[in-house]
Amino acid sequence: xxxxxxxxxxxxxxxxxxxxxxxxxxxxxxxxxxxxxxxxxxxxxxxxxxxxxxxxxxxxxxxxxxxxxxxxxxxxxxxxxxxxxxxxxxxxxxxxxxxxxxxxxxxxxxxxxxxxxxxxxxxxxxxxxxxxxxxxxxxxxxxxxxxxxxxxxxxxxxxxxxxxxxxxxxxxxxxxxxxxxxxxxxxxxxxxxxxxxxxxxxxxxxxxxxxxxxxxxxxxxxxxxxxxxxxxxxxxxxxxxxxxxxxxxxxxxxxxxxxxxxxxxxxxxxxxxxxxxxxxxxxxxxxxxxxxxxxxxxxxxxxxxxxxxxxxxxxxxxxxxxxxxxxxxxxxxxxxxxxxxxxxxxxxxxxxxxxxxxxxxxxxxxxxxxxxxxxxxxxxx
Numbered sequence: 150x151x152x153x154x155x156x157x158x159x160x161x162x163x164x165x166x167x168x169x170x171x172x173x174x175x176x177x178x179x180x181x182x183x184x185x186x187x188x189x190x191x192x193x194x195x196x197x198x199x200x201x202x203x204x205x206x207x208x209x210x211x212x213x214x215x216x217x218x219x220x221x222x223x224x225x226x227x228x229x230x231x232x233x234x235x236x237x238x239x240x241x242x243x244x245x246x247x248x249x250x251x252x253x254x255x256x257x258x259x260x261x262x263x264x265x266x267x268x269x270x271x272x273x274x275x276x277x278x279x280x281x282x283x284x285x286x287x288x289x290x291x292x293x294x295x296x297x298x299x300x301x302x303x304x305x306x307x308x309x310x311x312x313x314x315x316x317x318x319x320x321x322x323x324x325x326x327x328x329x330x331x332x333x334x335x336x337x338x339x340x341x342x343x344x345x346x347x348x349x350x351x352x353x354x355x356x357x358x359x360x361x362x363x364x365x366x367x368x369x370x371x372x373x374x375x376x377x378x379x380x381x382x383x384x385x386x387x388x389x390x391x392x393x394x395x396x397x398x399x400x401x402x403x404x405x406x407x408x409x410x411x412x413x414x415x416x417x418x419x420x421x422x423x424x425x426x427x428x429x430x431x432x433x434x435x436x437x438x439x440x441x442x443x444x445x446x447x448x449x450x451x452x453x454x455x456x457x458x459x460x461x462x463x464x465x466x467x468x469x470x471x472x473x474x475x476x477x478x479x480x481x482x483x484x485x486x487x488x489x490x491x492x493x494x495x496x497x498x499x500x501x502x503x504x505x506x507x508x509x510x511x512x513x514x515x516x517x518x519x520x521x522x523x524x525x526x527x528x529x530x
Contacts, residue, residue: 341413452504461495
């Protein structure tokens with residue numbers, strides 16, 4: 150192994166994600182709408198905004214089609230249950246997925262992914278238009294209006310007579326969020342829009358049981374468009390809860406691209422983004438459920454994260470073979486051989502944050518038992 154490689158708690162050889170240096174970031178903020186790309190396909194902007202101001206003209210993208218990745222993802226959670234809803238197209242494969250986790254028992258109640266051909270899902274280039282995944286009678290529909298994101302879904306369960314059915318209202322309780330452009334090169338980029346302040350209300354019905362999300366249930370939107378290299382790694386964390394009688398949320402992350410003009414780090418309080426510089430993560434890959442530590446280089450964030458549940462997923466060659474029936478139904482042999490190279494190695498801990506953050510005006514907020522998650526991901530796509 151190389152010096153930066155270790156064997157983690159699952160016996161996986163991974164390359165450690167290096168800590169960011171402590172140099173101050175420029176944090177270039179865009180205050181009005183702007184084109185993401187120049188007419189020759191090179192990046193026109195690099196930085197961040199409180200609103201999704203960056204307009205993508207996809208006809209200007211120069212990368213091959215399978216390098217252009219698009220998704221709309223929601224991680225939702227309360228102190229008892231969590232899960233995710235995702236619609237994505239990674240260029241050579243598209244899918245809709247939904248999962249539900251039970252923290253106290255440590256169980257995955259269900260995790261279902263339905264594959265379709267790339268290009269079969271319409272992805273808008275803005276964050277406000279609806280999106281829909283369909284496959285036969287199965288669907289995930291996301292409507293957006295009046296400050297809400299209405300998600301309805303019906304996906305086949307483990308057997309033909311079991312269905313995962315339900316709906317969520319994701320209430321946008323903050324006008325501001327984090328729109329970030331991270332370059333990989335002069336023409337390759339990731340445009341992410343993170344909304345960590347969503348209040349989640351709804352239910353999931355599965356196998357005769359109903360799982361309710363009411364008080365103190367939250368969600369984060371991860372909306373992404375970008376031309377990615379084949380191999381990547383990242384860290385991402387989010388959380389939400391009440392602090393001083395007001396909704397508080399956070400989004401943290403790093404690990405890929407050039408973040409010299411903007412980090413992914415910020416908190417949202419009373420509907421306003423308070424932008425943070427670099428955040429250093431401390432966690433033990435030998436035991437992902439040990440406490441994690443987050444400290445910012447600007448002294449404005451110091452949080453301890455105590456996991457209660459670990460979602461572990463390792464999709465490699467054998468994992469992709471598990472989707473073989475769906476692959477055969479939708480793809481040619483040559484396409485399947487290419488798709489079998491896909492890998493995704495995820496360790497996602499759910500738990501609570503405690504510590505402090507400092508707002509733009511210098512006000513110090515004591516954070517106590519704010520629920521959320523922190524994840525480590527290695528991707529080959």
